[in-house]
Amino acid sequence: xxxxxxxxxxxxxxxxxxxxxxxxxxxxxxxxxxxxxxxxxxxxxxxxxxxxxxxxxxxxxxxxxxxxxxxxxxxxxxxxxxxxxxxxxxxxxxxxxxxxxxxxxxxxxxxxxxxxxxxxxxxxxxxxxxxxxxxxxxxxxxxxxx
Amino acid sequence: xxxxxxxxxxxxxxxxxxxxxxxxxxxxxxxxxxxxxxxxxxxxxxxxxxxxxxxxxxxxxxxxxxxxxxxxxxxxxxxxxxxxxxxxxxxxxxxxxxxxxxxxxxxxxxxxxxxxxxxxxxxxxxxxxxxxxxxxxxxxxxxxxx
DNA sequence: TTGTCAAATGCAAGCTAGTTGCAGCGCGAA
DNA sequence: TTCGCGCTGCAACTAGCTTGCATTTGACAA
Numbered sequence: 580x581x582x583x584x585x586x587x588x589x590x591x592x593x594x595x596x597x598x599x600x601x602x603x604x605x606x607x608x609x610x611x612x613x614x615x616x617x618x619x620x621x622x623x624x625x626x627x628x629x630x631x632x633x634x635x636x637x638x639x640x641x642x643x644x645x646x647x648x649x650x651x652x653x654x655x656x657x658x659x660x661x662x663x664x665x666x667x668x669x670x671x672x673x674x675x676x677x678x679x680x681x682x683x684x685x686x687x688x689x690x691x692x693x694x695x696x697x698x699x700x701x702x703x704x705x706x707x708x709x710x711x712x713x714x715x716x717x718x719x720x721x722x723x724x725x
Numbered sequence: 726x727x728x729x730x731x732x733x734x735x736x737x738x739x740x741x742x743x744x745x746x747x748x749x750x751x752x753x754x755x756x757x758x759x760x761x762x763x764x765x766x767x768x769x770x771x772x773x774x775x776x777x778x779x780x781x782x783x784x785x786x787x788x789x790x791x792x793x794x795x796x797x798x799x800x801x802x803x804x805x806x807x808x809x810x811x812x813x814x815x816x817x818x819x820x821x822x823x824x825x826x827x828x829x830x831x832x833x834x835x836x837x838x839x840x841x842x843x844x845x846x847x848x849x850x851x852x853x854x855x856x857x858x859x860x861x862x863x864x865x866x867x868x869x870x871x
Numbered sequence: 872t873t874g875t876c877a878a879a880t881g882c883a884a885g886c887t888a889g890t891t892g893c894a895g896c897g898c899g900a901a
Numbered sequence: 902t903t904c905g906c907g908c909t910g911c912a913a914c915t916a917g918c919t920t921g922c923a924t925t926t927g928a929c930a931a
Binding site: 741742744746747776777780781784786865 | 877879880881882884
């Protein structure tokens, strides 16, 4: 599923190991559609290996983040969400009415990045942005109700 | 400092009261430069009124948010930050190297809002955005070091 | 001025999400 | 086979915030 040898190499280059726990955590993320929270990763892996501790999940996620293998998204509510970076950078538009999540490509932020760079000489690091708002379906409802 | 009568009216319209605690909390926010966390508000007000509880701070902040008097910014790290909405909507570019915080006007997001609206028919509610990245001063340093 | 009642408060306990300290295990090099 | 250190599970802890509840406050009516 995942390209283990690449991960092994990435880890070995900085003197670390690819343990079974780390492999299982990585596979749980790779096998999932969309995002997983640390707790969900924990639950998933525990069906196969019940001794896995949540702290190991967090420590592994930290490692995978520094290796730029997974991205972490803080939704501003609830737990942070993790996903494979290899699936391609993208962002999320989350409807606060119905909860629908629209995926948006990284290019959506091009103009914003450009503006920040031009006007503020600021190099934004937006690996993963979650924007809350109202989707097209709920826009009408909100006007009727409001 | 704050226009108490306006706040009183806003509260009374929905059947609530402007208590001394609420007044002190609102003033603490109004008197501050930039952002305050709930804990900072708590500490500030407690110098004048030591019995104020942190839960009262949070409950008041909820109220002020629903009245659109203050904005809440989740920085994704550390506690949420609160400030008066009357100071004008703006966003923050936070340098992860030196910690500097650049203020950016709401118009910075115009192009992003437009893109989300055009391409996804999605009405974004971005009261306050915090973007992490590298500022102009640290950009050179990062290249030298990296 | 007193009574009423809901809003508001302080306090304490609880909760979620994540972190830390530590003893022991196990891989890989010597 | 010994050594070093990366890694793990466990347990305790922390930050930030929320909730339940008895008591107090204050606006309004009588």
